[in-house]
Amino acid sequence: MQKHKTGYLPGVFDLFHVGHLNILRRAKEQCEYLIVGINSDELVKEYKQKTTIIPFEERIQIVQAIKYVDEVFLKETLDIHIIMSRIKFDVMFAGDDWKNSIRYLQYEKVLKEIGVEIVYLPYTYGTSSTLITKILNEAVFMYE
Numbered sequence: 001m002q003k004h005k006t007g008y009l010p011g012v013f014d015l016f017h018v019g020h021l022n023i024l025r026r027a028k029e030q031c032e033y034l035i036v037g038i039n040s041d042e043l044v045k046e047y048k049q050k051t052t053i054i055p056f057e058e059r060i061q062i063v064q065a066i067k068y069v070d071e072v073f074l075k076e077t078l079d080i081h082i083i084m085s086r087i088k089f090d091v092m093f094a095g096d097d098w099k100n101s102i103r104y105l106q107y108e109k110v111l112k113e114i115g116v117e118i119v120y121l122p123y124t125y126g127t128s129s130t131l132i133t134k135i136l137n138e139a140v141f142m143y144e
Helices: 018-029 041-048 056-064 080-086 102-113 129-142
Strands: 004-011 031-039 071-075 091-095 117-121
Touching: 004 018, 018 031, 018 091, 018 117, 031 056, 056 071, 080 102, 091 102, 102 117
Parallel strands: 004 031, 004 091, 031 071, 091 117
Antiparallel strands: none
């Protein structure tokens, strides 16, 4: 099924869970070489207004250890032009929960001009780092 040479998948990958594993596996099924951009702690705080639970240094080690991942890098910007100056790819992957978002509509426009496709992969509903964090926070609150 691999129809692309090099794929790029950005993400936070905080509190690594089966949804992360699913998207990495699905992306790798469609490309020969998979590059994963791990968002820095500062970038996550800037655009999501959240603090990661697992620090960047540990998140990158976790993702590097996954057999579907060929390369990882520190992602410090959402600017697709800067990212493209660092790495070369012919397909970008994202969870389908990003489809039609303002950011990804902009990415689609920029990438289409240079022949790069965005493939939206099924989001694993019922599990997310946000949900896990919420559950943990509620559990801590109950025992305070």
